[in-house]
Amino acid sequence: MDLDDSQVNDNPESEASEVYESESEEESSGEEISDELEDNATYREWYTQAMEATEEMRAEKYEKYIAEGLDPEQAKEKAYMKTLWAVKRAFFNQFTTFLWSFAHLKDDDLYQEITDELEDKMDYGADIHTAIKRVVAKYQAKFDGLFLYDEDADEEMEADDV
Numbered sequence: 001m002d003l004d005d006s007q008v009n010d011n012p013e014s015e016a017s018e019v020y021e022s023e024s025e026e027e028s029s030g031e032e033i034s035d036e037l038e039d040n041a042t043y044r045e046w047y048t049q050a051m052e053a054t055e056e057m058r059a060e061k062y063e064k065y066i067a068e069g070l071d072p073e074q075a076k077e078k079a080y081m082k083t084l085w086a087v088k089r090a091f092f093n094q095f096t097t098f099l100w101s102f103a104h105l106k107d108d109d110l111y112q113e114i115t116d117e118l119e120d121k122m123d124y125g126a127d128i129h130t131a132i133k134r135v136v137a138k139y140q141a142k143f144d145g146l147f148l149y150d151e152d153a154d155e156e157m158e159a160d161d162v
């Protein structure tokens with residue numbers, strides 16, 4: 001199912017610039033923003049994951065509306081609308097997590113090195129999946145220190161459990 005304008009937050013900067021556009025330009029601009037969002041693989045993936053995470057809730061609503069006598073298409077649409085809040089919450093939770101991570105990574109030298117190499121591989125024709133696999137494999141050893149047993153951290157975790 002495609003995202004429509006009511007399912008995504010508009011960019012505040014684009015809203016401000018649209019004030020000065022004519023009515024027809026506003027409509028086409030809004031459509032372009034929506035199209036750009038729908039074409040973004042990450043947003044589509046987050047939306048798909050949000051839909052999967054809320055599938056059980058939507059199915060329960062669907063069955064309820066079928067039992068109330070709605071036809072299947074109406075029941076499906078009503079179940080979607082009634083669970084849209086949960087889909088949005090799941091989507092924006094993922095977006096928030098990404099932004100938190102990005103804010104902590106954007107100035108990190110190793111992150112910059114990794115993303116630069118990833119871009120180089122893609123510039124030379126590697127597809128994104130292959131490029132990511134190769135870059136992760138190359139830099140994996142740099143993260144070994146994160147996975148060393150830390151007795152102090154283990155004791156802190158045990159203390160938190162008490």
